Amino acid sequence: MIFRIFILLIGLALTVTAAEARRVALVIGNSAYQNVTQLPNPRNDAADLAHGLQQVGFEVLLKNDLDFDALRRALRDFSDRAVGAEMALVYFAGHGIEIAKQNYLIPVDARLKTDRDVQFEAVPLDFVLSAVEGAKSLRLVLLDACRNNPFAGSMKMTNPNRSIGRGLSSIEPTAGTLVSYAAKEGTTADDGEGRNSPYTTALLANLTEPGLEVNFLFRKVRDHVLNATGGRQEPFTYGSLPGKRIYLKPPQQNAGDQNPPVTQQAPAKSLDREVWETIRDSKSPGVLQAFINRFPDSIYATLAKAKLSEVHQAAVVNDPPRQIDPDQGAGDGMPNGPWAVVAGSYPRSQQWKANQRRDWLRQNGVWARTVDTDNYQNLRNGLWAVIVGPTTRTVANRQLGAVRRVVADAYLKRAR
Structure with a gap:
């Protein structure tokens, strides 16, 4: 829901800015x-x-x-x-x-x-x-x-x-x-x-x-x-320049001034600044990542990346590494099985990056999990992996197409 509101804000800001x-x-x-x-x-x-x-x-x-x-x-x-x-x-x-x-x-x-x-x-x-x-x-x-x-x-x-x-x-x-x-x-x-x-x-x-x-x-x-x-x-x-006055920052009009100077209309806030001021206090990884994707060259993108890092680091602290039962269900109603779609693997020190990938997939309609690869005999150990499954091969093949629409280098792997 927050992500959808953010997209609506961008659309509204684009409409307003285009007219100014x-x-x-x-x-x-x-x-x-x-x-x-x-x-x-x-x-x-x-x-x-x-x-x-x-x-x-x-x-x-x-x-x-x-x-x-x-x-x-x-x-x-x-x-x-x-x-x-x-x-x-x-x-x-x-x-x-x-x-x-x-x-x-x-x-x-x-x-x-x-x-x-x-x-x-x-x-x-x-x-x-x-x-x-x-x-x-x-x-x-x-x-x-x-x-x-x-x-x-x-x-x-x-x-x-x-x-x-x-x-x-x-x-x-x-x-x-x-x-x-x-x-x-x-x-x-x-x-x-x-x-x-x-x-x-x-x-x-x-x-x-x-x-x-x-x-x-x-x-x-x-x-x-x-x-x-x-x-x-x-x-x-x-x-x-032509004969009119041009200001980067227009004069300030004093109260009661009967003859204010001729000025240009005060400039509207830039789109990236306007949206950033709306979402700067958000703790949603999806909202912050959407801002970074929409405004990659903005100086506020640097602030958004720092904020996103803080959010993920806090998630690691509040959700410390835990043992995951490799025999638990695949989630989202999928049948259990040995096959998984692997959407990314990360070192032990970068669980927050794995969680970021997982959250991005979920925001795009794919139910993914962050798992400890030590619990899966056919996955390379010592990593955090983002997977969909494990489930049957038929279901995993069907899920692979959906995952690749979000993460192009995802692949099918027998996890156990």
Whole structure:
């Protein structure tokens, strides 16, 4: 029943959200570079900015340590989400490179042994701009990718007319698009000595300020970074916006204010946040797992996974391992017999995972049990197994089809 209510809540939230202005964001933190020194901060920067964007109403996809294929795929998929949205934002923290006046984002698996390799191993900034172009009101690209290029020293130049610049080169985005660099053209940005880079620290400090119009937000970010770095690093924003005021967080209207400022409607909560606030106190494994399956890229999915782990660990404590009579009936009215459908096996320390699989099967209409394999002579001992049965071979064969619709790798086994 709780699971059905949760599904109804998702359906209701989808209906409401579709009618309201949507804000979508793709946040990427590339730290674990495989062929140059790793960067300590981009993963932190991405996680913290994702949280900040959630606070101002964005639906956020958080991605870390993307290789070439994953980075292109993430941008392609996000471009579909951006179509028709009121605002679309892409944030990238990691390495970038400018070569022959073209800007590229560098995936974690890039080698860049020669200048020719850049166009085959890095992702052009134009791809990022294309990913946000479907938004109606505001398109934002934030690049904390102007760090000193670690590939330049070892890169072999094959074309004498092709040059590598410091940082990123200037661009001219289309109207309604802003592109913010952590450091202006031809200069590099600091990674930072604390948890976050100076640029992302400045973004976090100003992102949720009520009534801060977008253009002024980036002016304040510029001043913040200049002060923090003693003038060594100056962010720069390229592009232009229409004549209306645009806010990430609208101004707060004071009581009795006869002339309130012109503002946009306050953004609706993102769908994943709205559903999470509804089910966050649930102790039902099915509800939590359904949320994880529905919103796998949400920052709230991490909280749901932690909550689910706590629920299963508590189940193990409250339901300690016990001897199970191998001769007891198969349950659910099935006749007793030697054959079982095995839907998973787990080490002794992971009974909670076995119970999670069992619960998932039951929620999908399959009566499964968690059993101690030591009680079954033909099952590998020393494990917890999730089984349907044991029963007759005819019944077990019939059950196998139902189980495989939920767990594809289930198999038939003579248990005793």
